[in-house]
Amino acid sequence: MDQLTLHDLQCYLALKYKKRGTSAALFMKLVEEIGEVAEVLNQLEGRKANTANASLEKELVDVIHYVVAIASINNIDLTKSIIEKDKQASVKYNQSPNLAEFLVALKK
Structure with missing residues (x-):
């Protein structure tokens, strides 16, 4: 697998969201994804029934995606x-x- 740097990811997401992403819209997606991480953690720790094929890995990747996207479109x-x-x-x-x-x- 290829190496990925944070800089590479930022460049990619800046390009991806250049014309269609706003900080507010991306933040709302981030909040959704954080909620999904909470759901998975609740399931993994037995506080909630496992109702779906929950994947902590995938949900954490989504959180990182939106955090980096927000930074990218704001030139951080x-x-x-x-x-x-x-x-x-x-x-x-x-x-x-x-x-x-x-x-x-x-x-x-």
Whole structure:
């Protein structure tokens, strides 16, 4: 299988939703998908009868799809934003390594 980067996915979704996607419409789809994740988790943890062929994997992919699509049509570089947000959280919660440090160590 081919490697997929977050940047690749953002470029693809920006193209896909360029003319027909609005942040509000994509957000409403995201909320739907989060509800579907909740349904699957309830089924998997026995709080709800398993009424369908529930797939946590598929529902999580849908959530990621819409989050990345919203970022893409708003020209947000998620890779940069995730790394920066993690640096801030690492300082706030006194955690080490941060994501940037982890990535450097991973490449060694």
